[in-house]
Structure formats: C-alpha cells, structure tokens
Amino acid sequence: MLDEREVWHIAESVGKWVWRNTTAAGFKEYQSAMGKRSGAARLAKSADQRAEARIMRASGGSTRQIAKDLVYRGTLVRRSRVMHEPYQIAAGSEGVGCPEGVQNQTTGALS
Numbered sequence: 001m002l003d004e005r006e007v008w009h010i011a012e013s014v015g016k017w018v019w020r021n022t023t024a025a026g027f028k029e030y031q032s033a034m035g036k037r038s039g040a041a042r043l044a045k046s047a048d049q050r051a052e053a054r055i056m057r058a059s060g061g062s063t064r065q066i067a068k069d070l071v072y073r074g075t076l077v078r079r080s081r082v083m084h085e086p087y088q089i090a091a092g093s094e095g096v097g098c099p100e101g102v103q104n105q106t107t108g109a110l111s
Contacts, residue, residue, distance in 0.1 A: 002010075049070055056066045 053066050053070055056069070057063075061069075
C-alpha cells in the first residue's frame, strides 16, 4: 500500500503531465469521441429491447404497459423517487436547492 506522500507525488506528476500535454480543444475532442463511443454502445445494447417495444406498440400495447414489461423496475423506482420527493431546504437557506420558479413543498416558498 502507498503512503500519503507517495500518492500525493503521483497525483502531482499526473497533473503536471496532463497540464502540459492537453489543450482545451483536445480535451473537447476526446470527450466528444468518448460520448459517441458510449452512445453507440448503449444503442447497440438496447436494440433488442427497442425492437420488442415497437412490436408491442404495433400490436396495441400502451406505453405504460410496455414500460412495465420492458424497463428494469429499479430504474422506475429511482426515477419516481427523484420526481416525487419534495425539495429539502435547510432552515435559513431559503431558495437553496430548489430549481428557479419551483415551489418548495416543505416550506411553500417560491424560489
């Protein structure tokens, strides 16, 4: 196992290399390439599921039923929690944590 100073020096060395060898344009190009690669992989991974959804829709299936049958339940649970949980604001920090123009369900204040 490495001690703290060794980790710090390795991090410093990596940071110096990145700073010297990376430009903003190069980093943007790298991010773009990685995003395209990731998008293509996700698209290929879900191709069977999308085809099945199209077949279900063509045979009269509702969007809700298709989602229930095809979407991983954990995804639905996480999404519903995010969409339906009230925004939590600490006392004395009015408007912090709420998107602009959204009424806080805890205090009733409009941010």
